[in-house]
Amino acid sequence: MDRRLSALVRAAAIAAGVLCGAAPVVEAAQSAASSVSANGVTLRSVNVDLPDAGRMFEGPGADAVNNNCLACHSAGMILTQPHMPRAAWQAEVEKMRKTYKAPVDEKDIPAIVDYLAGLPR
């Protein structure tokens, strides 16, 4: 239990003329629920926002990539790859489908591979 929180609750309880028992301390600690503290270490709950990853591909054939690839990962995964021949991109798309269960529409595969293999070097 957070010692400072505990002390605050006790002070409040005394000010309110309530007996300083264990019950109100626990209740207050549970409702606060923002930190855990013991043996000199305090851990505080975290609530963060991750940045938007809404970068989309454009140009002929881009729809197939945008619709099938970007649900699981951002465009950066593709744009940082070294130049790869068509067969290597084909293998990557198959790996995404079969191993990682990406919901890639089978009829879109040729268009996806064409687009990826045609990215400028």
Next chain:
Amino acid sequence: MTRRAASGLSRRRFLEAAGVFALLPPASPAMADALVNLGLPGGPSERSITTAFPEKGRMILQRSRAPMLETPFEAFDRGVFTPNDQFFVRWHWAGIPTEVDVAAFKLTVRGEVNRTLSLSMADLLAMPRVELAAVNQCSGNSRGLFEPRVPGGQWGNGAMGNARWTGVRLRDVLDRAGVKAGAVAARFKGLDEPSVDTAPTFMKSLDVDRARNGEVMLAYLMNGEQLPLLNGFPLRLIVPGWYATYWVKMLNDIEVLSAPDDNYWMKTAYRIPDTPHASVKPGEKGVATVPISVMGPRSFFTNLTDGATVKAGAPLPVRGIAFGGDCGVATVELSEDGGGTWRAAALGPDEGAYGFRRWSGEVAAPRPGTLALSARCANVKGEAQPAEPNWNPAGFMRNVIESVRLNVA
């Protein structure tokens, strides 16, 4: 202009000028306020510096979702402990909780145990506390430097970091649950989830003996502070000397198994050729594989970058960091003649066998022209960095001797 530089620039300029991708909605200004060139052979080699990620400072943006953020190399020159806000980040699946209520969080220990446990963070904070320094390095650190290039996260050398980890021994937690006699492995899972329900949940396992070796720990502090969410808050598995793939983040489930783990992330992914330095010839087939495990020694220059210009005739301070892998650093040596002759560098304080070690030396009076410097580390088990780079199709375990070429003028 070299072909490498030309291809990197033209690619980026082309992409932007031709509108190959649009920014929808406009990315935060902090997403692309500077560029860094990682020197990856054949490119693309440029990456944005980002400050857009929570609890993180300047990071090299490899992928925004699921986040892959690389430590800018200059951070390693400032000390042997990598700051939490610049420690590298790598997630497999985008399903990362962005909110963790530390008072409600529970770690479950179940399976082949006498007592199933549900431990709160308060329970863990009340247990005996241990602390150690250890390097956390991605299996694919430096993958972008492989030649021929291989697909995957295209890291430079910054998918690594060293921290002082504080927490509890995994052994103590397992003993509290009581591991049954027939148990063979412990499997670890975090709060992150696959993007698709049927995809393989990220899980890693350790043999029971390793899990109970007294060094493997569950950390709730990193360099004396709670872990950044992206580094695994509130609890992370620490496996000193082993690659980061085992260091499960947001650890909330330990399952003790009665049979070897055949989950995808052990049986199929993160496998290496069972050969010296996990090396094979490109295209070579039929090589037996084993799960990746221990790291090898590495050393890096931190105050000099490849291609830099230094002053002729003036003493040139040279310094860097090294680590032994799964044991301490024995020596770091420097060469000024491409590896023909070597001399010992001075080693800084020993902060623990599994951590970074500072090394330093001096080139007395560099002569005008080109100066090639190399650094190599040998660990206390006698293993030294190889002179030739290893190669495997997954881009794992690079630890070749590093060199910098300097212009002396």
